[in-house]
Amino acid sequence: MLKRISAALALAGAAVMMSSCASSATPAGAGSRADCTTTTSLGVVAGTARAGLCAFRGIRYAEAPVGSLRFRPPRPVGRWRGTLQATDDKAVCPQDRDTMSEDYPDARTLFTDEDCLRLNVWTPGTDHRRRPVIVFVHGGAARFGTANEPRYDGAKLATRGDAVVVSINYRLGVLGWSELGGLDPSYKGSGNNGLRDQMTALRWVRDHIADFGGDPANVTAVGESAGAFSLSAMLATDHPERLFQRVILESGSGALVHSAAYERKVASALPVKSVAELRRMSTKQILGMQNKIIDQDEPGILGATYFAPYIDGTLVRDSVIKRVAQGNARAVDLLLGTNRDEMNFFGQLGPEAMTGIAQQYETVFFPQELAARRKRMVAAYRRGRSATAAALAMFSDQGMRVPATRLAQAQSRWRPTYLYEFGWRPTEEYGAVHTIELPFVFGSFRFTGILGGDKAFQADRARLTTLSDQMIDAWTSFTRTGDPNARRTVQRPTWPAYRAPQRATMMWNVDATVANDPRGRERALWDGYPFAAFDLPA
Template sequence: MLKRTFAALAFAGAAVAMSSCASPVTTASAGSRTGCATTTSLGAVAGTVREGLCVFRGIRYAEPPTGALRFRPPRPVGRWRGTLKATDDKAVCPQDRDAMSEDYPDGRALFTDEDCLRLNVWTPAPDHRRRPVIVFVHGGAARYGTANEPRYDGARLAARGDAVVVSINYRLGVLGWSELGGLDPAYKGSGNNGLRDQITALRWVHDHIADFGGDPADVTAVGESAGAFSLSAMLATDHPERLFRRVVLESGSGALVHTAAYEREVAAQLPVKSVAELRGMSTKQILDLQNKVIDQDAPGIIGATYFAPYIDGALVRDSVVTRVARGNARGVDLLIGTNRDEMNFFGQLGPEAMTAIGQQYDAVFFPHALAARRERMVAAYRRGRSATEAALAMFTDQGMRVPATRLAQAQSRWRPTYLYEFGWRPTKEYGAVHTLELPFVFGTFRFTGILGGEEAFNADRARLTTLSDQMIDAWTSFARTGDPNARRTVERPAWPAYRAPRRATMMWNVGAKVADDPRGRERALWNGYPFTAFGLPA
């Protein structure tokens, strides 16, 4: 069915996605405090000193999901003997290299080590001072990416914000997001194992981050793209406040969490007759199978949302916006936003790709339920735009911006909520595309997957460094207090909380400003359409 539904999406080259690790060893010198070491209830850990910070890389938070544990929920890691030398920064969960959109830690073309459930910690010192904790969940279409990408280096966030920063790996693709309960009831719920990995990592943080100088009662989870889909799904689980006190969702919301029906359709595409058949495959064979299925049944942009958390009724109870509106996340502060030209990311192969994506949107993605108002909506979006630009603007609003405003509005009833839009454009042709905020949030200024990003940054380095400082101050202030205005070392406007009808939005750009209900007429065109969960087009 997926193959028939999305046949119109195929076009050449546009399927863009959104190792051995440290082992415990005994060493006489690793326990020295001067060498960045600490002791947890699981055992001693030794990291490295870098630029005045203590950095711990490749700490295992769950047992290797291999052998009998493949396709099973994560099993929390047990105690180790001796001192864990946490110096491995190369862990990448299984995937084929996506050099266009990911910033890998080495040059491998294929990553096949399933023993990848590791996390990294950057801290000013493991001194029990109870600093705010920021846990980052990477994006990459739940098929690509790793916590060890240089663009996600947490050093600047940790140093500038006096915070403890954690980045986590989780299982990807078929290995983490395939519902196999239809093949074997014992594997029911496996379609959310990637989400369970993340939850297990967050629980590890709660249990052990105090030993690294962090406050387990002051955890902010930050996710981008698929990471944001995942964290938004956690808002629809029972007691999300037990996982984090605050959450930042960058370019992703619960509208892209799968329905159960869609997840069943995805599972049905796997050409296997048993879980045993899958378990008997090598990692490479599973990746090859995964690529074949996506190429055949979800070509083009839909491949970027093929894997995601889903509403299973047990872990993810209902649609995110429904649960949030009812107060399920009333104990969680929310900061959420999108980039001005999200969907243009997929058109960076050139004008032909941009045109093709616009045509695909018109043919496949525009909601059938809005057919009666389609002509009026298209006319409104065409003001000052070409046909392709209008289609991509509608695609961005439908897929990212408007669902973000809906989630912000739902949560604003219960907790302080902040909305942003990132609008700096490295090129006029593509604008502020998906992932563009990341080099500024981390202060790494690595523009992987962003055409013209590095050149544009170098041409305006001083002002763009200021923009990054403003964003880091806002993110870390939010993590510390729930208010992004608590620490403004670089001048910028105050950021009001989001509430209708004002709908105050921080517009991040050179010269940041606050706008009330930006492009509100276009936002209002979607009124009445329920952005609940991602399913098959009706």
């Protein structure tokens, strides 16, 4: 059963030329929607027109990381000749199909194409109107997922928010997140290559998004789960404001960025003696090796935390919360939050799975540093809960909710910061699980990996559509101005900035409300624990 859970666990130069289809005699955006062609400093790109938007799919932002470039930092793409037909919506970085939690663009069971460093753009027009830009970094345990999942379709965000939406692929698993410097010093830092891919894509956006109608000086990076871990790690790099002006973190923060010690443990599990040996392996062989390592050494929910950015001291300088508290991201606006029952996601295979996840939390994940207060904490969480539900609530708080409050508090010293909790529960048994906010943020209403989601949505479609509209308005308002309250086309409460001691939190549900310090007594039980990085006892 735990193996099944593991398998299911699872974000050059400046543009210089005007759109080839716009003219001074044409209203802004009208001509560009006709043929969806634009000219960048890299070459001409042609997309497709759809529902009043231009969609560009599968634009390569970095060279294929194959051959001598495998396990190397990404190399930005160069110029091309002719017109690039940006119509490929099937790019998926190498992975085995995750049959439960991912919403793949086709029916393949195995994805092996390493030439996957591509991005998608949705825009109301290639007309140089300098719209706000949203760049989405997908989740999937840094092991699964793709920017081409239908649930991540950017059309509604682009239309409702008059924004340019970008989604990006990045290397996954061993290919993107294995530190090989111990095998060959010239590969030092390879454990953050997936992060470097994302940063390269963000630089591509900075340099070229103006030719797609976006404003390179107004970029918001949005990440979910592993995508949020990655973006939070960027907050601990030098000058994150050069990558984006704003960040939205959904269900992920710096607490799950790996420590250097944990990354060494991951590296030591590779059953090879040289990088050359790894480079000779086929993609399929690497995926098989990866699955074997995780199933044998890190069963159950540990598979969801096996790959991640890590604190290497060079790119990711130190603990995210520490760096943010020191003002490293003082020029970046921050909105973040979690779902009410995050860890129940990994128990959706049934009562046995729920019990198994709770037991693994109690035996593996609970911090040894808090052993002296464990009995008191368990007693507090048991009020009104079963033993299993209490363990899962503690796990959700430790892994997601409390670190988010810490990061919000750290950044609130420098910038207005906004915290949320998503609480809609399609079933009482599982609640508001990990990933449940995504169908609402994108307005796609695709409930992959959320048991009972489709049925519950159909039963309350009108109110849940309003909830989605409220969230999209808040997300795109924050994207445009740094304030989620600036645009409210659908009535919703004013969302105050997060500051201690009030700790105002937007509670997203069919009747959205604002609560001050929700479940504050449970949050306070974690006081003194640093949430510096992800590590486990030896």
